[in-house]
Amino acid sequence: MTVTSRIVSDAPVQEQHNITKSGAFSTVRPIAKQQDAGPSVHAVSSKILDIIFEYALNKFSDSKERLEAGRPKFLSVVGKFVATSTRVEMCLPAFPFKSANKAYKVFGILPDKAEEIALDRLNTMCIRIGEIYQPGAQCTIISDGVVYNDLLSIPDRDTWAYGQALRKLASDEGFQHISFSRIRDLVDIPLPAELHEIAYVANATNFRRALLNRFGKDDIDIEKEIEKDPDTKMTYLGYRRFLESDLKHIFPVGNGRTANAYRRDVRYLAKQMLIRGYAFAAAVKHGFPNHLRLSIHQSTGEHKISMSLLNTRTGFTTPWHCCVALTATGEWTSAPKGEYLKDPNMEIIHENGRPSYFQEIVGSNEPDQKSEAESREANSSDSQSSPSLTELQRPVSSSLTAADRERLAELAEFMMSASFKQNDKLMISGRSGVDEVPDCNANELRTVAWLKELINVVDRGTGGYNEEVAGVTCQRIPVNGVQQLSNT
Template sequence: MSLTTAPTTAPDRLSTSLSASILDLLLPHHRTTDRPDTPPGAHAFPHQLRQISAFVRAGAPVVLTLPGFPCKSPNPAKVLGHLPDQGERLSLRFLDSLCRAIGRIYPPGARIVICSDGHVFGDLVHVPDDHIDAYADELRALIAAAGLDRLSVFDLRDVLGDLPHAAKRAHVHERYAPSVEALRAEVRTDEQTLALYRGITRFLVEDTARFAGTRSALQRECRLRAYGVIQRSRAWGDLIADHHGDAVRLSIHPQPVGAAKFGIRLLEAPDAWTTPWHSAALRRADGTWTLMPSAAAAPLGHLVEQDGRPSHFEQRA
């Protein structure tokens, strides 16, 4: 039975209050470029309150979906390799801790479905499909090894099985992607879409380790690819909605207060757009963690290996 048609199992006032308490646990980690004078409360997020309330009224675990964890950047100046490392380990533990915190105030608890989207646009970000498979497989292994049983990974293999990767991408694009013309119009008229377009373009430029042409030619090429990435990202979001229609939608991109998607910051970083798969983790001398390009972290500390692979940097005292 869909949560939208589930019978009410508790008074609406109680479910609304409990839903607000659940959302309060997410608010300190909201990823946004907004800078309100007063931090917004749960009432400023009606979409998420409504979705959480549906789970609470049904007495069901709150399900959240998080598109992301696609693959490592192909630029070796930003990351330590093509497999998950300490940045991902810390992020997974953080997500599991959120689910545990929800479970302490709401016994059915919560679970987060990580919707790994690397294959959706691997060709556009110039990452080989075998690296994307290896990255997603290692994510699952890290979750299992750490006993993070409130987390799971969902990717195109769960939807389209063993079809060739190019065929999977074509299927998703043809069925779900908006047209380039529609996106261009939206970029011209919508500030949030423009910010997303610029952010993705910047990442594509930074992630291109080798380019034969000029800087301006690279920027033009990345602007074109950015539209493709947004198309595929929108398509992936619609596919997720088909498979997890009742879930609370999280986003690794900054989102304005009150948006239908809730932007969530996984780890501290100086830039609201930085993610573990575009950077390396640095443990500061005081024990706190931050994310930055590996080339910037290297002069600050020494490289630490785990399981025979580069993991993170430790800052020198």
């Protein structure tokens, strides 16, 4: 079955299967008979692939090696387009729906600035390819939300709303190198040419059933697939991580649900997602046989190119799992909404009448001026801000060894002891014993040494967002001590 992909135009977003003369919609065309691939074809194909690799996932130490492992295969795919002087076609299953964790991760159910940045990044990649290769490039986004949404307690209507808003966003921003396809294009179900919300929602279950009936494998042993296939294992572990975070507010631990039971159920859902993912991947391969396959999942790099949709310094690279913020230096960052809400200098910016992103406001951290983000944080159950010691109280992300944790526990226990206030010795070395920890109430350099000892234990190489976190707070540090600390 040949799949029709839809180019974004200025016209209202519609689902249509006809091809207009104006080129408002494009069809996946069979590759013409390939000419003999000479050096020029290889050279151009290599340059195109180099551009695509610049937008690939680069968060891991071996990212470059993984990309190079798949280069021969990817060059072969791109080379078929170049040899026939046709547009380079890519497909990316992605942009399903906003995270189920609206409490901590995202603003709501609709796309925001994070999606805009991601779409712009893909569109820019295609533009750059067009600058060195006249036929240009096109990226078709295959919305996969309805494949998985029921497993994550996401309503079918929310999935539809997200997809429609995403198409409108691409149209409004003029992303002409982005097109869209739905699961309805991959399965044979009689539907109206123009698919509207009611028909979509009414057939959502039919889409999933048809997908599994046509492309699923009844005899698949997903446990063995996880064990033997590195790509499957990496995807499975990724599913487990985000499911555990996404569903904890929907299915909280307690009231008959233990933490172990919750993790067990998360593992079950992750495996169900893999089973459906196998069927979906087969459907994509069948519907887009000649396209260069892109992915948002970490992989070995041999079969698909893992893409980074948000090119920020953090590990949050998919816009439906986080928010973005514009710093005072003009840099975009990405993180869960809850992390930005903790920063009193971050202000929520609205677009089209709804929250869209955060922006760092310089010089707005006076005690009597509270930003919207700060106010929200004050209302949350875990708010622990102090205007005068904000930076000192912010948790430090750290990879702690067992010895570090034991040392930190000893220091914390000592802080609570009566001898803590009575101790008046000056710690000479950062490796002193607990009995040499100085009095925190002293206003001499011993305050600095005491804090440094804690920092030495906690700050053992900052880790990523998914690593253990330890924090230190002391609200009885005298002003003199704080001033000395800041000058040390």
